[in-house]
Amino acid sequence: MVNPCNLNVPEERLPSLPIDLNQVEGGSSLWADAWYRLRKNRFAVISLVVFLGITLFSYVGPFFCPYGFEEMDLATRAQGLSLAHWFGTDGLGRDLLARVMYGGRISIGVGFIATAISLSIGVVYGAISGYAGGKIDSVMMRLVDILYAMPYAIFIILLMVIFGRNIVLLFVALGAVQWLTIARIVRGQVLSLKKQEFVEAAVSLGLSDSRIILRHVIPNVLGVVIVYATLTVPSIMLLEAFLSFLGLGVQPPMASWGVLIKDGAENMTVYPWTLLIPSFFFSLTLFCLNFLGDGLRDALDPRSSKD
Amino acid sequence: MFKFILNRLLQAIPVLFIIVAMTFFMVRAAPGGPFSQERKVSQQILEKMNEHYGLNDPVYVQFFNYLKHALQGDLGYSYKHEGRTVNEMIAESFPVSLKLGALSLLFAVGVGIPAGVLGAVKKNTFWDYSAMSVALMGICLPTFVVGPLISLIFGLWLGWFNVSGWFESGDVVLPSITLGLAYAAYIARLTRGGMLDVLNQDYIRTARAKGLSPSAIVWKHALKGGLLPVVSFMGPALAGLISGSFVVETIFQIPGLGRHFVNAALSRDYTMVLGTVLFYAVMIIIANLVVDILQVVLNPRLKYE
Numbered sequence: 001m002v003n004p005c006n007l008n009v010p011e012e013r014l015p016s017l018p019i020d021l022n023q024v025e026g027g028s029s030l031w032a033d034a035w036y037r038l039r040k041n042r043f044a045v046i047s048l049v050v051f052l053g054i055t056l057f058s059y060v061g062p063f064f065c066p067y068g069f070e071e072m073d074l075a076t077r078a079q080g081l082s083l084a085h086w087f088g089t090d091g092l093g094r095d096l097l098a099r100v101m102y103g104g105r106i107s108i109g110v111g112f113i114a115t116a117i118s119l120s121i122g123v124v125y126g127a128i129s130g131y132a133g134g135k136i137d138s139v140m141m142r143l144v145d146i147l148y149a150m151p152y153a154i155f156i157i158l159l160m161v162i163f164g165r166n167i168v169l170l171f172v173a174l175g176a177v178q179w180l181t182i183a184r185i186v187r188g189q190v191l192s193l194k195k196q197e198f199v200e201a202a203v204s205l206g207l208s209d210s211r212i213i214l215r216h217v218i219p220n221v222l223g224v225v226i227v228y229a230t231l232t233v234p235s236i237m238l239l240e241a242f243l244s245f246l247g248l249g250v251q252p253p254m255a256s257w258g259v260l261i262k263d264g265a266e267n268m269t270v271y272p273w274t275l276l277i278p279s280f281f282f283s284l285t286l287f288c289l290n291f292l293g294d295g296l297r298d299a300l301d302p303r304s305s306k307d
Numbered sequence: 308m309f310k311f312i313l314n315r316l317l318q319a320i321p322v323l324f325i326i327v328a329m330t331f332f333m334v335r336a337a338p339g340g341p342f343s344q345e346r347k348v349s350q351q352i353l354e355k356m357n358e359h360y361g362l363n364d365p366v367y368v369q370f371f372n373y374l375k376h377a378l379q380g381d382l383g384y385s386y387k388h389e390g391r392t393v394n395e396m397i398a399e400s401f402p403v404s405l406k407l408g409a410l411s412l413l414f415a416v417g418v419g420i421p422a423g424v425l426g427a428v429k430k431n432t433f434w435d436y437s438a439m440s441v442a443l444m445g446i447c448l449p450t451f452v453v454g455p456l457i458s459l460i461f462g463l464w465l466g467w468f469n470v471s472g473w474f475e476s477g478d479v480v481l482p483s484i485t486l487g488l489a490y491a492a493y494i495a496r497l498t499r500g501g502m503l504d505v506l507n508q509d510y511i512r513t514a515r516a517k518g519l520s521p522s523a524i525v526w527k528h529a530l531k532g533g534l535l536p537v538v539s540f541m542g543p544a545l546a547g548l549i550s551g552s553f554v555v556e557t558i559f560q561i562p563g564l565g566r567h568f569v570n571a572a573l574s575r576d577y578t579m580v581l582g583t584v585l586f587y588a589v590m591i592i593i594a595n596l597v598v599d600i601l602q603v604v605l606n607p608r609l610k611y612e
Contacts, residue, residue: 153546153549154549154550154568154584155329155330157553157572158330158333158572158580158584159333161572161575162333162336242449242450242550245554246553246554246557246569247573248569248572258451261451261452261455264455265454265558268455268458268459268463269459269470272459275455275456279452279455282449282452283447283448283449283452286448287447290443290446290447
């Protein structure tokens, strides 16, 4: 049996793969292989499961929760953990379980949307720069260097202050500062890719530059991009929470985990659980995403070393 | 060496210019002027004040005026704190932030380097794994989670320190640990990686063959090379320390520049914001330069580029 993946995968393990490798074409073997390696990484799998659980909890949970996230009930102010309020209530009588779920929606949503924005900017920018080469490349990368030197946390604070604290702007601002690294990575990949035969073939077939970039170059850098994206999500969530903690991010009545941690920190002397519970969920999510990113890196690029 | 420094300083000029320009025009693009809040002032007074602060001039004139003054080291008056200059406020609060930052770095280096060396020397043992797991936790836990937590535990429940404030000498402990923890973790990981690289090299084998004691090999011969990744991490670390100081100074109510900046941003004190950003940018550029020079001092194989 000739198998496209048999270099790395022991024969007896093959039946457990999700795809029948005899039927897939050579091109998808990388993904099947990566999926196999990822599943062998126990930490990464646990992280993935826990993260999916938290996501489900945040997005589906509210439908089963009898309380609204901003529903105040002064009769049940600052109650500890109980059957009626699993996570207790805060100083205004709002159910903390509902708030944690709702905050999770915003935090996770911001993380993913802003990552998508930063990826689309970074991948296209890096691909153009690497593919064009020469003067265009050096000018474009010079710009990235200059932007790198900027204290971007300060700039986001500035943006939020000046243009009002609305959530759409927050998405864009967070996405806009995170594209630099991905642009650099993609450029490096493209530089080496464009010397390869299949790009030459595409050029000699007379395809347009934009088509070559979009259809032939970008799919080949996808692995690196996915790994980086998984690590960008937690860093954007961190930045969002950082802003919200300072009172510059998500504004009431909306809530994110950063807002909840801020509220909790203000009241921790009286009701410590309002600090501990959101902190726990936030940290756990960051842990999972970081582990998952590391696992994906090992899976998709087994040659790269860990540190 | 001299040429290298000069070159880097020249490169810093466009960066600084762009930072000032972006900040300035963003601030000017903001809806509402500095006097358009709270109490309504009469039209005449408003005119007079705009006149006084030069806000009636075209924006580019204002920009060049600001640039001219900034080059002379004059960052103007605060819009919110009457009669106080931005320079005064920075001069007053920056030493506090500097002290906090220095102590945090001291903590980070003091904990991170030994932990990293331990991890490398006792590779793949219990010590290695526990040091690196703690480090991973330090990296994943953000400042604004660690800060309130340790303030809750050590301040409120155990009562060892004050929950917040900046008065007694003991007040520096919790904020410095909060700010330094993530860096201690990064430094531990980087030290471990760097040391592992170095310990495999020939000159270490030579040192061993000469019969040097293991501690002399590790601390005298390997550490210098093993610390290279840590030194190059210091540049970006400073930028992180600055934004970390916003959070830590807010949590522990420390009257430093970070808290001033956040308050200025929240109250739209534009000159203060502008001045602080400029000040931070200069600090970061200088720090990066120092780091670059240090790297070459530690590793002569690198040529000044």
